[in-house]
Amino acid sequence: MTYDYIIIGGGSAGCVLAARLTEDPAARVLLLEAGGRDRHPFYHLPAGFAKMTKGIGSWGWQTVPQRHMRGMQIRYTQARVIGGGSSINAQLYTRGNALDYEDWRQMGCIGWGYEDVLPWFRKSEFNDTHADRYHGQDGPLGVSQPRAPLPICEAFFAAGAEIGIPRNRDFTGAAQDGLGYYQLTQRWYRRSSTATAFLKPALKRPNLALKTGAQVLRIVTEKGRATGVETPEGILRATTEVILASGAIGSPRLLQLSGIGPADDLRRLGIPVVLDRPQVGSNLQDHLDLFVIAECTGPHTYDRYAKPHWSALAGLQYLLTRKGPVASSLFETGGFWYADRSARSPDIQFHLGLGSGIEAGVAAMPQGGVTLNSAFLRPRSRGTVRLASADPKAAPLIDPNYWQDPYDREMSIKGLKLAQEIMRQPALKPFVLAERLPGPEVRSDEDYIAYACRNAKTDHHPAGTCRMGSDPEAVVDPHLRFNGIDNLRIADASIMPTVVSSNTNAPTIMIAEKAADMIKEARR
Template identity: 40%
Template sequence: MRHLGSFDYIIVGAGSAGCVLANRLSEDPDVSILVLEAGGKDDYIWIHIPVGYLYCMGNPRTDWGYSTAPEAGLNGRTLAYPRGRVLGGCSAINGMIYMRGQASDYDHWRQLGLAGWGWDDILPYFKRGEDHYAWEDEFHGRGGGCRVEEQRLSWEILDAFRDACEEVGIPKTKDFNRGDNFGSGYFQVTQRGGVRWTAAKGFLKPAMKRANVEVLTKAQVSRIRMEDGRAVGLDLKLGGEDASVDAAGEILLSSGSIGSPQLLELSGIGNPQVLSKHGIEVAVENTSVGENLQDHLQIRTIFKVKNTRTLNQLASNIFGKAKIALEYAAKRSGPMSMAPSQLGVFAKSDPAFETANVEYHVQPLSLDRFGEPLHSFPAITASVCNLRPESRGHIHITSADAADHPEIKPNYLSTENDRRVAADSIRLTRKIMSAEALSKYEPVEYLPGSRVHTDDDLAKAAGDIGTTIFHPVGTCRMGADDGSVVDERLRVRGVAGLRVVDASVMPTITSGNTAAPTMMIAEKAASMIREDRRVGG
């Protein structure tokens, strides 16, 4: 077995969180840092071209290739569950949307007893990591590793959708990231000059120039070694060969909401009933590991339109595709610079909600599912998701082998309230599409179909057309209670020298896309880790 030596900090996973950790912790020159990434280098061209997500999701070069268990709420369907497996992690294959969520999300965390996690507490960490193209004020920062820019395209039909939203009481906004994201606007994205900007580019690559940082790819960790209640090292496969490494200080799990609970369970930290099924000896009993899975289920409503252009027509033949490619080559603009979703809308499915409880991702295109051809007719997709679902699922190992994918069971639409929000969301979409601002485009509902009206039928239709929007969180829940997986400083309960730093620690899901909150968590974690080291905690 190859021994890799000893490091002060070992970071497991070079995704959005791991890249930030490597950058911030390596600012202290007297510590040594090892970053272990199970995937490969980010040298695949389609990572960097924004539309390349179509070629990265489902591609074993960049994606773990997970899928869910059959979902009762989705009428027995399974879903592909993309997760980045490359330097940069999900930031290399995601939708590039920069979205923090709502102030009330984080104030709720503080109300749960998590000191230091309220909106006023975490806003400085959002600002620290941000490099905004235009704003530097009380809400936005410049000079951080996360570049945020406007999209480099516009669509008449999307502008009309914004006007329609305004007609039904949803105002226009220029900034979703000031604590209240109610309104409609074009998403700002993690790009620089029409090129995807990943966490690896913004945080990890600068850190790799420092002498105290080492990064290894094709390094899949299989077990955390523990002695006398402390995490002391890792066993792993490096390029397919057995290897080990020792931790002089701390091990930081940043493998995401699937990888982090999986590794805890493989190491004997978890529910004894789960571990015993796979012959794993219990080191630390914690029945919360792998539980509390939350995700945003998007209901992909589609409307045929007339008298306007959509991507369905523009990319319908080789000449149109060539024109699109030439525009990107010359200007880094146009459809190849597109995020998967361009227009965002945050709204209330019912006026009784205090803050926006649903989010729209509106696209000037339609298709049966990502990776399949665009429809032959002009259309738009107005995907809508419940921002704060009550449904809870789990992620648990299926064997004692780290190479075997865990079971992913989100339990979508498993509560009455989630089904009601789904039905009301479709009704709200129909109301928007019926507004005067869209009348000249003569919209006709294609999915789920205008014949579907009752609550039960709409909920069933949501199960037929709903799909993940790739926001799994919560499986290593942070909490003030002894039953949580990590405490408010992200330390794993019952094990010294071990923390989890990624989206899995969220006690409740944020009201929006989860990449920016994940980087914020890592920014705050790095500050806490450095502080604890200084005081000897």
């Protein structure tokens, strides 16, 4: 069958694109998602996030050994379900810093400065608290205040104040600096993914078709033009555009499987070269996360709810009050501050985890515990996404190349030490018994490096592998059109020239909103 638009990837961006493009009843749209539907309740309950990084709705990939981190490999969760990352993430609604987008503009991405993109952020939002120039209340995406904060959260803010970090009540408003509650992509006390907020209402339209469990094998090109996609069932045709929205790992992976990428690498794997584009799969950036775990003086967090009888009680509490641990993403508290005090804006992001058994391989503390994650936000290191083989079912070679630049290592460890300093403040003494990780035995720079190389993880914010720009080497232009192949566009986090200084879900939704309007304009 033939469609006007075929969208590859039903994730955070793809669901938005499908919903917006089918607002035009004359546009026939097919959305293809390799994963399944979001029927499991874990996809909709806020606390279901805790189950997501351990397999459900994930491809199950990991990084290659990180040569600057003593060969460690990190589990690299990439969503494989309708809604993509928005269906399995911690639901934090952050946009980055305004200066991130000014950097994009100065790099030649005209139309992508902060004031340029702000209308598309606002367009998506149904914000339950803020209504001002930064926020919207008419969009489909639920953005809400946390329903289940605990007293230790307020103590965390007070601890930050004791070392000079202010309180911030809106990280996506006038200033990013400070500690506070994150707003969450929730509505009516449930996760508001792009699958539920955008796609579900749009599926009633006769001009939208959705196929799940539909892995695309390659993009079909003819005479320098994208004409469709190949699936195991055959070729599907697009008369107007093929739109790639498979994310910062999936999009360059599929391009390379289609013969579009670094020619030497493709030939080595026996893939016929359609177009030599060395930048496809290059420029990978990600936020590396380090954490402090402390044992609490009592049941001040949610660790005890892992036990069956407490878990049942939590479920009942949620059903009756829409509060308690089931209503929590576990990471709705945090903020932004500085490892490098000369940085142009905050370069560290904190996530206060309301438990100690949250991280993979870390057992819960006997009396319960609390986790404080710290991530360096503007890495200078650049990595790659490459193919391991020509088999479309094979996992890609994901190499974030963490700590290639020594500055990243220095700032990461400074951020970890800052997290330790916050946790040691008097305001947290009634709640915190003692730091358990890294622990008092970690003192020297070498100790910190060794600790990081045993315990670091990704914040799941890959970006940049199909870089947008105005230069000839850029993968897409500022209208997100692929350089070198007509009727092919990319709209997801892969087009970010530099990763934003925060979580990447809301910026990805913004990219899709802006892309949809550019596509509609081109259709007129």
